[in-house]
Amino acid sequence: MDDIKGKLKSMLRNGEIDGVLGFVEQKYPLKNYPLFAQTEDDINKLSNSLFNILNIGTYIRRIKDFKKIAVLVRGCEERTINLLCAEHQIDRDKLFLIGLPCKGALDVYTVEKEYNGKIDEIEEKDMSIVIKGNKGEKEILLNKVISSVCTSCVRKETPTVDLQTQSLNENGEDLIFPSVKEIEEKNYKDRWKFFKNQFEKCTRCYACREVCPMCYCESCFVDSNDPVWVEPGYSIEDIISFHLIKIFHMAGRCVNCGACERACPEGIRLSYLTSKITKDLIADYDYISGKTVQEKPMFGEYKLNDKGDFIL
Amino acid sequence: MMKKIKKEDFLDYLKNWGKIVEIEEGIDVKDLFLPKEEIYLVFHKKKDSVEQDEFRNIERKVVFNIPPCYAKSIELLDFNFLREPLDSFYKERRDSILVVVKACRNPHNFCFCTSLGNSPFDRKGDIFIFEKDGYYFAEPLTDRAKEVLAWDKYEDVSQDEFKEVELEKQKVEKEIEKFDIVNLDKKLYSVFNDKIWKELSFRCVNCGACTFHCPVCYCFDIQDVDRTNWGYRERVWDSCMFSIYSYETSGHNPRAERHARMRNRIMHKFAYYPVSYKEYQCVGCGKCVEVCPTGFDIREALLRLKEVVNE
């Protein structure tokens, strides 16, 4: 990270970039926050860690009036930016992307549940984290506390960036989506029970929508009063309608970064939905969203050999 | 007077008063007094007329085990809902819920109640309790609490026991980080147009998590639901962090920009509310810090604002 910072600082000094967008480590360590660093001091604050739980793509559109900015991206964020470029939301020529290695993002709720006490400090090790707090010291293996979407990440590498910091060895492993498998093995009744339990917790704070880099509509269908797509209030039908319509809007545009799930204050397992569409798109269309800037979103394009058996 | 009462006995008395709802903290406390969704008017459309009925669904309850900061939040909600014109829905709910407050002995990382002049052992609510070896040390604080049980029948806690409570209080208070924001309210007006709000709000995604989880945020929306020949009107939680919250039909939005919405949230709590009610609209529970997807820390924000107003 220090090499990259040195390079970025010199780019800033030379006027090649207006600033660097990345995440900053926070005092209380479970959630890092984004910063648009425009000074060398600020660049020093940037970090790449398990606590970068959001998607940096959400913040690019907030920076106005710039010639060129550098963005620190992990695999999912790189693909997000490719998609945003393909949808003409940002101009790829005005970005300088730096690819970062990624071990996944922590699932805050699992961490809290695993420790079950007041956490003071978390130390990041190669394959584990060490938590210190009022319940003493506890080491937890990473694969236990990493977001479930990260364990089935479709591409951790960042082949399309301008500055690589990791070697590119496309892994040939078969992707397993444990959450999808878990649901698919359930019968209809149990599935309904599972999702009902999840969505009953929803308070409609829309954190999932707001942290999503691809949910950039100026006005959201859920806020429309004419026509009313989703009624006010908290009946389960309406909550599920919101989440399902949202996920349909995301099909082919979702990179399965899991920011929505990690942002949800109620701990709703939204990745069960995002992983399902990701898995189905790979299975049915061999499509991974955001692989390149040129590629259009899945449903933004029509190919003659597209599968059509779902059309009645 | 603090009485020593066997746990089972005490719970029996409470059960006689109403249904016991045990909550330690969190979003469900506010939900009891100001429900997420509250249907208040049901109508039936006839050929030439409409029938409308007031709809109430109120049950006597005992909210049990909440910490003093949450009890304080109910006092702050009272300011808004019990002032003229009286909000009768809130009033009826308030009157039907007995508040039993437990001394807070496990503050978490985000707590800052002491910075707001509160204490984790504040005598708040109807009854204050401290748990010890199968007993509650309980103190009735309101007239209706005095009627919950025959307090005179029970002996006072001993001097040593009382001392223990006091020592525990001092111990817990020390665990909570304290900072000084006295008199910040008036000075905040001077930075209304400062660039600090843009700086603070850069990370904010403008979701409603902080406001929904805040025990003192009370904004609500009124919405109709239409079922062809009948329907209902309800109030549902709303958040000042949503852009549609202040969006006008004309297309104008006084708080269209993100920083304006964050400014309103913070100023409402720490500048506007004190003008009306002489208190900050915050109890220092730290829930907003805990639930924020970006970990926005109101304590750091207040300290940063303090720097800016003093520049």
Added chain:
Amino acid sequence: MNNNPYMPFKARLVGTKFESEDRSLKTFEFEIIDDEIKYLPGQFCEVGIYGKGEAPFGIATSPTEGKRLKFTINKAGLVTSFLHESNKGAIFGIRGPLGNYYPVEQFKGHNVLIVGGGFAFTTLRSLLIYLLDHREEYKNIEVIYGAREPGLLMYRDELFEWEKREDLNIHLTVDKEFPGWSGNVGFVPQVLERVAPSSKDTYAVVCGPPVMIKFTLPVLKTLDFKSDRVYTSLEKRMKCGIGKCGRCNIGHVYICKDGPVFSLQELEHLPPDI
């Protein structure tokens, strides 16, 4: 007001009238069923359509005109569009009166200047009729009212009647020349500058679109109107109408409860959050 401020009075729509040539403005006349709303000029009501929702509108009638209430409403959102399609006899739910009113008591024995623009003339109509119905209690009454074009001037029949009155100076204006229009041409602030009413012993009430207000206030200042003598009525998105639900605040005041009528002096002490 009902005992419960959230419960509406049932009201019957007894008449409608198009107010502008483009049919975007319509006046609705309501009769409160078995009850009465007692109000003063400047107050507003939440007009509710069962199943669609409520929206706030200033009362366009003066309490001196009787028990019926009139609202002139621009077709814009869900509630207003539905209202525009409603027929006589339909039942609505009206909550009110809400908010404060123009300080008509304070105006007594003084001159009153009314400056209005566009379709913000509704509560100004209420005020004007109230003043005229208590004519002997007030000194000079001067009105400046403008719209984009003649067809958009509201309450035209009444306006032309008022023009004939001796005890009232009314200046109507349209933004630019228009066939068949022989009155003033120019924006409201320009006409105000030309008419230059004396600020001595005078209260001014200004209501209109934000841009009109923006250019009118400096003119009033040059005419030496003090900020505690200039009143305006504000608008914001509202829901409860009783200062509970939160959204219409400017600083610590709520437009629905502490307003909508404010003096400039009051506004000077509030943050610019409009």
